[in-house]
Amino acid sequence: MKQWLMVVCTWVAVGVQVAWSQHDPWPAVDRETKPWARWWWMGNAVSEPTISRLMADYAGAGFGGLEIAPIYGAKGYEAQYLPYLSPEWMAMLRYTARQGDSLGLSIDLTTGTGWPFGGPQVGLSEAATRALFRKFELVGGTPFGSKIVPDDPKQRSASLLSLTAYDEQGNPVMITDHVTADGTLMWQPAKGKWELYAVFEGKTFQRVKRAAPGGEGYTLNHFSRDALDGYLSRFDSAFHREPQGIRAFYNDSYEVYGADWSADFFAEFEKRRGYDLQLHVRKLFSDDTAANAGRVKSDYRETMAELLLENFTRPWTQWAHRYGSVTRNQAHGSPGNLLDLYAAVDIPEAETFGSSFFQIPGLRRDSADIRNVDPDPVMMKFASSAANVTGKRLASSETFTWLTEHFKTSLAQCKPEVEQCFLAGINHVFFHGVTYSPEEAGWPGWLFYASVNFVPNNSWWPHLDGLNGYITRVQSVLQAGRSDNELLMYWPVYDNWDDSRGRMMTLTVHHIDEWLHPTPFYKNLQQLHRHGYSVDFVSDNLLARATVSEGLIHTSFEGMPYKALVVPLTRRMPLETLRKLISLAQQGATVVLQAVPEDVPGFADFAHRQAIFRELVETLPSSGATISPDVTAALQRLGIMGEPLARQGLGFVRRAAADGGTYYYVVNHQATAVDRRIPLLAATGGGSAVLLDPQSGGSGKTPCVAIDGHYGVRVQLRPGEAIVVKVGSEAGKEVPDWVYAGKELDRISLEQGWQLTFESGGPQLPKPIRADTLQLWTNDPGEAYQAFSGLGSYSTTVDMDMVTEDALYVLELEKLNESARVYINGREAGLIWSIPYRLRIGHLLKPGQNTIRIEVANLMANRIRDMDRKGKEWRSYHEINFVNIDYQPFDASNWPVQPSGLAGQAMIIRYKKN
The missing domain is CATH 2.60.120.260 (Galactose-binding domain-like)
Incomplete structure (x- = not known):
């Protein structure tokens, strides 16, 4: 027993600096198993000595990599600003990459400054575009005195794309060619009342938000391939088309406000959807809720999704690959299919924003210091699902954004929040974040306006290796082997798109109470999780690639197969997807539908497609598919069971290890302690299992015994604790026995x-x-x-x-x-x-x-409070300067101690x- 204690204490003492021994049961550690951080270069006022000093600090604290994100600068340092992508800036980038290699730190780079993509190379023709719509009324035989021009004087230069006239019966007539260059209408019907719908190619005039010097300019049109190619050409010139030592290029969440069009949209729409949208602009641009308005808008939203995927996300990733790099992308907020967008990049990235409530006793959560936003782990599962379904090893997360008010976040508050990411399938955490700051800036140094300040000036920096060591050990497990989720769940995105309200639909983190929470998809997922099922989401496009072997569903060569496909209540399902469900069931796959899908999406030839759809629906029962309003009960009847430990209130993630064993990462976020034997479905026999303590790094073997018809192990978890269990392999043969705490003496x-x-x-x-x-x-x-x-x-x-x-x-x-x-x-x-x-x-x-x-x-809070009470200046930045959690001017002078x-x-x- 003494030997075991010494093992534990060695881990505790040296934290993340531990070197794994040949017989150590923990998976190997590398740069990617360690936490990474977004590194804001304020004003690009960087120098080699400071870069070297800071990177040594970050490496020493247990970071594995940094993502360079150039943003606005501090006032008074303008003479030190390096224009973005200038030769001087590029020299600093190359120096940083070399320093990273020498210190064991890899480097990622945002493909731009601030966010979203944009800059001086983006002219108005390539800038984010919006459809301007204006309605006119015309009476036959009466002179038309208006000009066919946009309402907004700032948009008067916008070109007319289409003009559609509707008679009193709603019949459309295209009259675009009857408008002169100055907007004069040269068309006059003899009689009747007409409504004219004019569509113009306008601009959002949005500029890059929080841009760094040299990165200012218009936001890019993400739906135009030509615009993207022109944008990336600036990087090609700066890079001289040579790799720069960048592991991954990064794109932040989609925040291109009001962009809902592209110059060639009408042509692209007709090519993809099979009909002329100009003849249906009234359905698209009005609040008409009459029949088929939702179908037309669904087609519009689907087309926007395809343009974003095909003209931006995929070619950007191909561009990165030419430099020997990969891509990290946050798809949320996009007007597209999130799963397809995440799947199109190398590292899908989710985001935590705000603070979650946990039942852990003693965990501080002051309502005055948090945003009124509760992160939902289901939102993070879109990124991890896309990674798992396509066999990608990493799913990342921008973590701790606005976790609490500035300077008030403790390491203890970070732990359950990052654990929630892990439980959602994330295994590559990025802190939000760290800020480049020179020594002459003093204390607290340069700081970003919206982050937990993981900086060397933070008073708990000497203890950060505790959090970083914990994350490193957990991620070493969650990056090992392959995800072992047993269920696929179909995400019916067309149910979202088929909505007559509004026009553009962006699937944002902040509006999940509208597009996600009320849906049968979400409610089924919650029930499945309560019953211990592990679930990945699948889109129509990703499902189309699935194959069946020995009754299991395969979605990629690299990933684990799935035991079943679950289809929640679905209003709109493409014919191709319905055919795929039938085919999978006929090949022996387990397919469980909550109900028969109702109808096809879209407007083109939909009556004919409806007839075919109804014929196919009739074949569902004979295909072998199961139709049941309670999908959980149906799965259990089919012999597909969830993990019983979930019914004991424990969260878990399951991974299939390369040696044939299975890892369970188990977390107790309840208010009460757990000390019991828990059954584990992957434990198929007796013998021993290995327990791994990610808090300390300790390990030991424990008996695997029969429990309620399954095999499992005893775990002791107080509220807030986690454990890793490995079953089904010989990896723990040389590990000492695990020591449990028995009776209190x-x-x-x-x-x-x-x-x-x-x-x-x-x-x-x-x-x-x-x-x-x-x-x-x-x-x-x-x-x-x-x-x-x-x-x-x-x-x-x-x-x-x-x-x-x-x-x-x-x-x-x-x-x-x-x-x-x-x-x-x-x-x-x-x-x-x-x-x-x-x-x-x-x-x-x-x-x-x-x-x-x-x-x-x-x-840090008390010292900041003191400085504000004494009127000491410590924040002076361009752009947004420094704000509190409610985006108001920051002032700590009235804070309690x-x-x-x-x-x-x-x-x-x-x-x-x-």
């Missing part, structure tokens, strides 16, 4: 008095404090204590009558603000940075007197070893 309170000294931070180091009991240093009314952000060390001694090998000794802190590194008898015992605030320390204790030192880091240090009880709890 006694508690030893640390009551011999405490000495508090301050080690580093500012604005100044407060004087030491001696107290009989633990107390927050902010309880002292002195200004130095109220304003201090940094490290304070609490020291005490404890007398131990004996320290035995048959007991576990756990240090427990009742109240910690915010993280701590613990030293026992002068030796490091490990970090306490997340709930529960506990650490095993028995291997460092000795009979007699023991010294305990607890190095505590608080938040944030509790800092230790309080309550600190004790050593002794347990019997099991």
Whole structure:
């Protein structure tokens, strides 16, 4: 047992710097298993010495890579700005890539500055385009006194694309050719009342948001291949068509506001949908909810989706491949099929925005410091599903965006939020983020306006290796082998598109309560998750590639096959998809439909397609497909079961290991502890399993025993804890036994008095404090204590009558603000940075007197508060400058002092070893 304890403590002490031994049961670590971060280059005011210093800091804290994102700059440093893509800027990019290689850091690069794509190379003809619509009324035989020009004076130069006249019966007549260059209508019907619908090619005039120097300009038209080629040509020139050491090029979430057209849209629409949209513009541009308006708008939205995919996402990825790089893309927010867009790139990327509620006791969540947005892990599953279905190894996430108000985010708050990403299938986390800052900028340095500030100036930076080590260990598991989700679920995007309301439909994170939450798709998914099923989403296009072998559904050569396809209640389904469902079922695949699909989408020849659709629907029962309003019950009747552990309130991800075993990553986000045997469906026999503790890095084998008709293992998880279980292989043969905490034997309170000294931070180091009991240093009314952000060390001694090998000794802190590194008898015992605030320390204790030192880091908030109260200038940036979580001017002067240090009880709890 002593040997096992020493293994645990080695991991705790060295964190992410551990070198895996030949027999270590953890998967190997590389740059991609470590967390990465978005690295804002403010004003591109960068230099080689500072780049080198900062990258060494990032590597030392356990980062594996950085994504360079040039943005607006700090005032007063304009002389140091390097124009984007200039020879001087390119020299810094190449230097950064070389430094990264020497430090074990890979480099990604946004294909632009700020967001979205755009810049000085984008002229108005290539800029984001919008359809301008104007309605006129005309009476036959009466002179028409208006000009056929846009309403908006700023858009008067917009060219007329079409003019359609509707008579009183709704019959259309094309009269575009009857309009002169100045907008005069040279067409006069003899009688009747007419409505004229004019469509113009307008511009959004949107410019790049948060652009860096040299990156200012119009936003790109994402639906035009010519516009994209012209945009990328600037990079080709700057790169001299040679690779630049960039691992991946990046594209942020689609935020091209009001862009809903392209110059050749009418022609593209007719080629793709088979009819002339100009004859149906009234259905598209009015609020007409009459029959078939939704069908026309569905066709419009489908065409926009195809143009975005074919003219932007795919060719951008092909362009990156020519440089030996890959692409990372955030598809959410796009007017397209999210699954197809994610699948078209090499690393699909999701995003967390805001703060989630977790039932974990003691987890701080102040309503005044969070946005009124709850991240939904289902949204992240669009990215991970596209990766899994197409056999891609990585699915990334922009993580912690606006997790809390500036300077108030603790490492403990980060942990469940990133765990929620992992449970949604994400395995390549990007922090949002870190900011390049020169030493002369002082404290707090340059900061981005919308992030958790993962910067060396952060007071908890010395403890960041705790979070980074945890993420590294989890991602080493989640990147190993292949995803092992058993179900495919069809996403009926045409049900969204077939909607007579509005015109453009962007599927954004902030509006999922409109396009996702009310749908049968979402409600079925929630039920399946509650019953322990692991699900990936599939689009019509991705499903078309599926094959069947031995009753399993294969979607890619690299990915794991699926046991069944689930089709939720669907209003609109293409004929091709319905045929595919029937074909899969006929080949022996398990296909479960909640109900018979209702109809085909789209307007062209839809009556004929409806007739064929109805004939095909009649063949569904005989094809072997199952139709049941309760898809979960149907799956269970078919012998496809979910993981029973989900019914115990545990979250999990399952991965198929390369050696034939299976990994389970299991998380307890409940309010109560779990100490029980949990069945695991992948455990098909007795023997042993391996437990891997991602908090400490410890490992051990444990018996795999029969439980309720399955095999499984015992787990002990307090609220906020996670464990990795590996079953079904011989990987743990040389691993020591896992040690469980048994009966509590006694508690030893640390009551011999405490000495508090301050080690580093500012604005100044407060004087030491001696107290009989633990107390927050902010309880002292002195200004130095109220304003201090940094490290304070609490020291005490404890007398131990004996320290035995048959007991576990756990240090427990009742109240910690915010993280701590613990030293026992002068030796490091490990970090306490997340709930529960506990650490095993028995291997460092000795009979007699023991010294305990607890190095505590608080938040940056109190020092920022002090600076604002004293009117000290620390933020002065171009563009948005610096805002609070509600996008109002930032002011911390009225903040309450944030509790800092230790309080309550600190004790050593002794347990019997099991």
